[in-house]
Amino acid sequence: MNSGVSVENIRRNGALYVAESRIRQMSKWKGIITLVAVGNPLFYLVAIGIGIGILVTENSGTSGTGGVEYIVFIAPALLANTALLGAMDETVFPVMEGFKWRKMFYAINSTPITGPQIALGVFIAALVRVAFSVFLYWIFLVAFGVLSFQDSWMAMVVAMYGGAAFGALMMGVVAGVKKDDYFLTVLGRLVITPLFLFSGTFFPLTNMPIYLQPIGWISPLWHTTELGRYFGYGQEISGSMLSIHFLFLTAMLVAGIKIANIRFTNRLLK
Amino acid sequence: MPESLISARGLTKKFGDFTAVDGIDFDVAKGESFGLLGPNGAGKSTTMRIIAATSRRTSGTISILGRDPEEHGPQVRAHLGVVPQQDNLDTELTVTENLYIYGRYFGLSKKFVNKKVEELLAFAQLEEKKDVKVEALSGGMKRRLTIARALVSEPDILMLDEPTTGLDPQARHILWDRLFRLKEDGVTLIITTHFMDEAEQLCDRLVVMDKGKIMAEGSPAELIKEYSTREVLEVRFGSDRNKEVAPILREMCDRIEELPDRILLYVEDGELLLEAIAAKKLHPNTSLVRRSSLEDVFLRLTGRSLIE
Numbered sequence: 001m002n003s004g005v006s007v008e009n010i011r012r013n014g015a016l017y018v019a020e021s022r023i024r025q026m027s028k029w030k031g032i033i034t035l036v037a038v039g040n041p042l043f044y045l046v047a048i049g050i051g052i053g054i055l056v057t058e059n060s061g062t063s064g065t066g067g068v069e070y071i072v073f074i075a076p077a078l079l080a081n082t083a084l085l086g087a088m089d090e091t092v093f094p095v096m097e098g099f100k101w102r103k104m105f106y107a108i109n110s111t112p113i114t115g116p117q118i119a120l121g122v123f124i125a126a127l128v129r130v131a132f133s134v135f136l137y138w139i140f141l142v143a144f145g146v147l148s149f150q151d152s153w154m155a156m157v158v159a160m161y162g163g164a165a166f167g168a169l170m171m172g173v174v175a176g177v178k179k180d181d182y183f184l185t186v187l188g189r190l191v192i193t194p195l196f197l198f199s200g201t202f203f204p205l206t207n208m209p210i211y212l213q214p215i216g217w218i219s220p221l222w223h224t225t226e227l228g229r230y231f232g233y234g235q236e237i238s239g240s241m242l243s244i245h246f247l248f249l250t251a252m253l254v255a256g257i258k259i260a261n262i263r264f265t266n267r268l269l270k
Numbered sequence: 271m272p273e274s275l276i277s278a279r280g281l282t283k284k285f286g287d288f289t290a291v292d293g294i295d296f297d298v299a300k301g302e303s304f305g306l307l308g309p310n311g312a313g314k315s316t317t318m319r320i321i322a323a324t325s326r327r328t329s330g331t332i333s334i335l336g337r338d339p340e341e342h343g344p345q346v347r348a349h350l351g352v353v354p355q356q357d358n359l360d361t362e363l364t365v366t367e368n369l370y371i372y373g374r375y376f377g378l379s380k381k382f383v384n385k386k387v388e389e390l391l392a393f394a395q396l397e398e399k400k401d402v403k404v405e406a407l408s409g410g411m412k413r414r415l416t417i418a419r420a421l422v423s424e425p426d427i428l429m430l431d432e433p434t435t436g437l438d439p440q441a442r443h444i445l446w447d448r449l450f451r452l453k454e455d456g457v458t459l460i461i462t463t464h465f466m467d468e469a470e471q472l473c474d475r476l477v478v479m480d481k482g483k484i485m486a487e488g489s490p491a492e493l494i495k496e497y498s499t500r501e502v503l504e505v506r507f508g509s510d511r512n513k514e515v516a517p518i519l520r521e522m523c524d525r526i527e528e529l530p531d532r533i534l535l536y537v538e539d540g541e542l543l544l545e546a547i548a549a550k551k552l553h554p555n556t557s558l559v560r561r562s563s564l565e566d567v568f569l570r571l572t573g574r575s576l577i578e
Contacts, residue, residue, distance in 0.1 A: 001348060001349045001423060001424060001425060001426050002376075002378065002382070002423050002424040004376075004377070004378045004379060004382050005348050005376045005377060005378060005423050006377050007344050007345050007348050007377075009377040010344060010348070010375075010376065010377040011344065013377065014375075014377075017374045017375050017377065018375070020371070020374060021360075021371035021374065021375075024363065024367065024371060025360065025362060025363065028362055028363070102358065102360065102361060103356070103358040104358055104359075104360055106324075106354065106358055107354070107358040107359070107372070107419075108375055109324060110322055110324065110347060110350070110352035110354070111347060111348075111372065111375035111376055111423075112343075112344035112345070112347045112348045112375070112376065112377075113344070113375050114343065114344060268324060269324060269325065269326060270319060270324065270325045270326075
């Protein structure tokens with residue numbers, strides 16, 4: 001063994017080595033990642049923010065959106081959505097690839113790196129992508145005059161936090177997927193799309209009939225969006241609801257990482 | 271007695287009711303090239319995974335460099351270079367990047383890894399492909415890269431699971447040459463294979479495994495000496511006549527194996543036996559005298575062929 005191999009060093013920094021290689025892999029897709037990060041917000045801002053915004057404002061002014069323009073109302077939701085989708089991309093696909101498609105996690109695990117370190121490394125790299133995408137989006141929102149530069153930066157931070165929570169959960173879930181035949185289709189069409197539509201993204205969740213509101217209550221997108229609206233433009237939210245939003249996302253983050261740790265360990269150690 | 275790097279006693283691994291490894295004992299000495307020979311499903315890869323600290327044993331003991339791999343997985347794996355049965359390279363990264371990131375997983379400095387990568391590219395004869403994405407490499411090149419990758423940390427033990435399966439003869443010989451160099455450099459090799467020629471080429475000592483058990487142990491020459499004769503005469507009389515002449519031939523040699531297409535006759539002098547057969551006016555359609563191989567040892571021990 002080379003004298004430079006230090007198990008103690010790997011124990012401390014193993015997750016960072018995994019993150020380093022994940023970022024290297026991601027950099028192969030930097031053009032696409034940047035295009036998605038820039039293009040996606042642009043499309044939504046123009047089509048929904050401006051197009052539908054005019055319709056909403058002409059019909060009901062700002063009474064249905066808590067006293068702010070429609071584009072301002074949806075901006076934190078789109079920011080949160082960018083964070084969650086970025087986190088999903090960088091957890092679902094790497095984990096499927098690592099365990100199933102290209103089995104690279106088994107290669108990493110034949111070094112001193114452990115399953116939980118691989119999970120954490122993938123997670124850290126996902127956060128880098130989330131931070132990059134959310135930051136770009138926020139710059140856009142500020143540049144378009146939708147959010148204020150000084151007063152809304154915390155909306156960017158909570159979006160990243162929501163992305164982290166959702167990414168952790170996705171990592172825990174996907175680590176248990178052995179057959180991917182329908183998983184990605186079901187995830188995309190029956191989980192992500194309803195969450196996007198029923199999480200108070202385009203209208204307040206309370207507009208929905210009460211029996212549909214629970215979809216929002218369990219949605220990390222709704223909790224992240226509500227926090228974003230509070231920090232982004234000062235939407236009124238009670239202290240207890242603020243705590244609930246934070247606690248929900250924190251519970252998701254912790255549970256996701258715990259599940260991922262257990263599943264990564266068991267799946268790699270046959 | 272040379273220093274023992276690996277020592278297993280009563281090693282057992284069960285998957286539900288199925289026993290993949292059934293109470294095996296073995297030792298591997300420093301600098302030795304040790305082989306696990308057996309057909310698919312014999313328990314070779316499972317044994318390798320237990321050594322590599324990526325599989326929990328059901329019972330028995332195993333020590334690698336004095337450590338239990340189950341309790342000290344990262345410490346044990348720090349000393350190993352693992353070449354799995356199927357290449358699990360990152361096909362989207364280049365040859366150089368694959369070596370680099372793997373070196374980093376061992377916590378090696380960027381400076382060291384960059385230098386080591388150049389050395390390994392030369393070893394694997396992949397210098398011209400250094401900036402090529404792995405997906406564009408041939409099967410033999412990918413295999414050499416996987417072996418080079420396993421060497422990035424300068425491991426004490428290199429574990430190769432079916433290193434040449436799926437490769438064409440030329441690629442196999444290039445790979446054997448590389449492995450032989452490692453052996454000459456004193457690297458301890460553990461190789462699983464179901465190719466007898468590979469085991470004979472590369473292994474100082476091997477165990478023959480079947481159905482999770484060790485059937486025999488020794489150097490290729492010792493095993494052949496103990497379980498077979500010096501030479502083998504292979505005769506073909508045509509599938510109908512094979513059965514007819516077999517009882518006559520049985521009287522003329524030490525041992526006989528009737529395979530679907532040919533009869534194997536185990537003797538010290540094959541040419542002499544062939545002459546005796548001709549003298550009895552039994553004229554085979556084809557005949558071949560060859561020296562005994564590990565395939566014959568396996569046939570003797572299990573009654574079955576290695577590649578079925």
